[in-house]
Amino acid sequence: MARESRKTGKHWLDAIRRDWDARARENARAYINWPDVANEEGAFFVSGREDYEKYVTPFFKRMRFDPQGKVGLEIGCGIGRIARRMVEDFGQYTGVDVSPEMIRKASSYQLPGATFRVVSGGDLNGIANASVDFVLSFAVFQHLPDQAAIFNYFAETARVLRPGGIFRLHMKGLWTLAMGRWQIEAGLSNGPSLAKKLLIKIPFVRLRYLDTWQGHSIRPGEALAKCQRLGLEVHDTEGAWTTMMWVGGRKESSSVNLANTDRNPPRAI
Ligand SMILES: C[S@@+](CC[C@H](N)C(=O)[O-])C[C@H]1O[C@@H](n2cnc3c(N)ncnc32)[C@H](O)[C@@H]1O
Numbered sequence: 001m002a003r004e005s006r007k008t009g010k011h012w013l014d015a016i017r018r019d020w021d022a023r024a025r026e027n028a029r030a031y032i033n034w035p036d037v038a039n040e041e042g043a044f045f046v047s048g049r050e051d052y053e054k055y056v057t058p059f060f061k062r063m064r065f066d067p068q069g070k071v072g073l074e075i076g077c078g079i080g081r082i083a084r085r086m087v088e089d090f091g092q093y094t095g096v097d098v099s100p101e102m103i104r105k106a107s108s109y110q111l112p113g114a115t116f117r118v119v120s121g122g123d124l125n126g127i128a129n130a131s132v133d134f135v136l137s138f139a140v141f142q143h144l145p146d147q148a149a150i151f152n153y154f155a156e157t158a159r160v161l162r163p164g165g166i167f168r169l170h171m172k173g174l175w176t177l178a179m180g181r182w183q184i185e186a187g188l189s190n191g192p193s194l195a196k197k198l199l200i201k202i203p204f205v206r207l208r209y210l211d212t213w214q215g216h217s218i219r220p221g222e223a224l225a226k227c228q229r230l231g232l233e234v235h236d237t238e239g240a241w242t243t244m245m246w247v248g249g250r251k252e253s254s255s256v257n258l259a260n261t262d263r264n265p266p267r268a269i
Contacts, residue, residue: 012146012212013121017098019212024079024101032078032139048081056086056136056168059248062236063166070133073160075124075153075169076140077116080106086136087113094132096124122149124156132160134167141171141218142243145210147178150218151226158230161251167232173245176217183208185217187241201242223247 023031029044037047060067069091077083077095079102087093093114097103098121106116117126135157141150150171157167174187185208188201195202208214220240227234227247236248 013098013149016121016144016212017100020097020099021101024099024105028079028102028105032081045081045084048083049085051138052082052085055138055170055246056082059168059236059246063248063250065134065166067134071131072134072136073124073127073132075135075137075157077106078102080109080111080114080116082136082138083111083114083116087111090134094127096127122146122152124153124160127156127160129159130162133162133165135161135165136168138170141169142215143213144215145181145212147216147218150216154223154226154232155230158232158251161232163251163253166248166250168236168246168248170244170246171223172215172217172243173220173223173240173247174217174243175219175241178210178216181210183210183217187217187243189242218245220245 020031027039029037029041030039033044033047037043059065067089071092072086072090072094074082074086074093074095077097080095083093083095083106090113095103095106095114095116096119097106097116098119100118103116103118106114119125137153141153144150154169157169161167172185174185176186177184184205186203186205189204190196190201210216220237223245224234224237224247227249231252232249233252234247234249237246238248239245
């Protein structure tokens with residue numbers, strides 16, 4: 001099954017595109033939101049709306065950001081699950097994705113106000129410097145096995161944001177020790193439902209084999225340090241040491257474009 005690809009060698013980005021294309025062809029909705037939502041189109045798009053109201057709208061309130069008439073960009077947009085809700089807020093929406101098949105499906109819905117485009121898998125080529133007011137990424141970096149590509153997306157976020165523009169990026173924020181393709185991850189989980197109800201976090205340690213489904217974790221401190229070096233002020237973090245870490249904030253208004261000084265081309269591993 002496409003989910004379990006074990007491509008090795010120096011072709012991560014090719015493998016990522018090939019595997020996500022295969023997933024999009026096999027069952028895009030199931031791979032995008034598996035296993036949370038019944039694989040039915042209505043429920044699928046409702047889930048995008050719910051995620052937006054849970055993870056994005058409150059963030060705008062905290063950041064005192066009004067999206068009306070502004071430009072929003074989503075990294076790893078899939079078939080437009082979140083785009084449907086995001087276009088209601090923004091003047092312009094662009095969704096980018098490594099998979100041409102995902103983009104083909106997203107475009108087929110002909111969503112007014114939305115543009116979809118294919119990217120390499122490690123950069124935002126084609127998006128102009130300082131042209132975007134908000135960058136969002138959800139449920140994408142957790143699947144990216146190449147840490148350099150994740151950090152390059154941070155740098156690209158800094159490049160495409162206008163000074164004062166805001167960002168909210170989701171990733172696995174676990175303690176991590178990588179040994180080639182193997183990664184030891186340690187963090188906190190919600191555990192069984194009673195613990196969840198009581199908001200108790202349970203520590204865990206696990207071993208993961210990096211592939212195009214099981215991505216690299218980013219330690220919270222590393223994410224914050226990277227943002228700082230890029231001129232991205234972090235105002236808003238959530239879920240540190242869990243698989244649901246969000247890093248959010250604002251591009252410094254006075255910052256020169258630092259992105260290119262800290263740019264790592266996506267690395268093949
Ligand atoms: C789990 S889906 C999430 C889609 C969307 N963010 C959502 O929440 O509905 C992951 C998406 O990220 C895309 N993706 C994976 N690796 C990527 C990369 N390196 N660059 C851009 N998109 C990527 C996949 O093609 C897929 O559409």
